[in-house]
Amino acid sequence: MYDTILVPTDGSDVSERAADEAFALAREFGATVHVVFVIDESASSFLFTTERMADVLEAFREEGEAATDAVRELAGDDVDVVVDIVRGMKVHSAIVDYARNHGVDLVVMGTHGRHGVEHLLGSTTQRVLTSADVPVLVVGE
Numbered sequence: 001m002y003d004t005i006l007v008p009t010d011g012s013d014v015s016e017r018a019a020d021e022a023f024a025l026a027r028e029f030g031a032t033v034h035v036v037f038v039i040d041e042s043a044s045s046f047l048f049t050t051e052r053m054a055d056v057l058e059a060f061r062e063e064g065e066a067a068t069d070a071v072r073e074l075a076g077d078d079v080d081v082v083v084d085i086v087r088g089m090k091v092h093s094a095i096v097d098y099a100r101n102h103g104v105d106l107v108v109m110g111t112h113g114r115h116g117v118e119h120l121l122g123s124t125t126q127r128v129l130t131s132a133d134v135p136v137l138v139v140g141e
Contacts (some may be wrong), residue, residue, distance in 0.1 A: 007035050037067050094127050
């Protein structure tokens with residue numbers, strides 16, 4: 001049913017919970033899991049810093065490596081894992097594009113369950129849900 005599963009991670013606990021679900025499904029179906037961290041290149045990522053853009057991007061890359069390494073460790077030896085760090089102006093678009101370009105059958109991602117203004121603006125998970133061409137399994141906190 002699923003050959004390729006995508007797990008976007010931001011390093012949060014809920015991302016790791018989503019990864020646990022993805023790895024369980026991968027074991028069941030013999031699927032490969034792609035773990036992806038998106039470096040947010042939008043202007044808002046650079047608004048409140050005095051650092052050079054190259055330094056900020058390097059810090060994001062290091063954060064992505066730590067996040068993807070942590071998720072990879074959860075997989076164990078019985079799941080094939082592909083790790084990638086990609087860049088994008090819109091995180092949700094980068095996730096959806098990655099899914100399309102890598103033949104992903106299912107996206108498994110966490111949601112932080114935000115309410116109020118943050119919810120009205122739309123979460124990354126909500127945007128992936130409404131724009132992905134494949135099923136999206138959402139794991140809550």
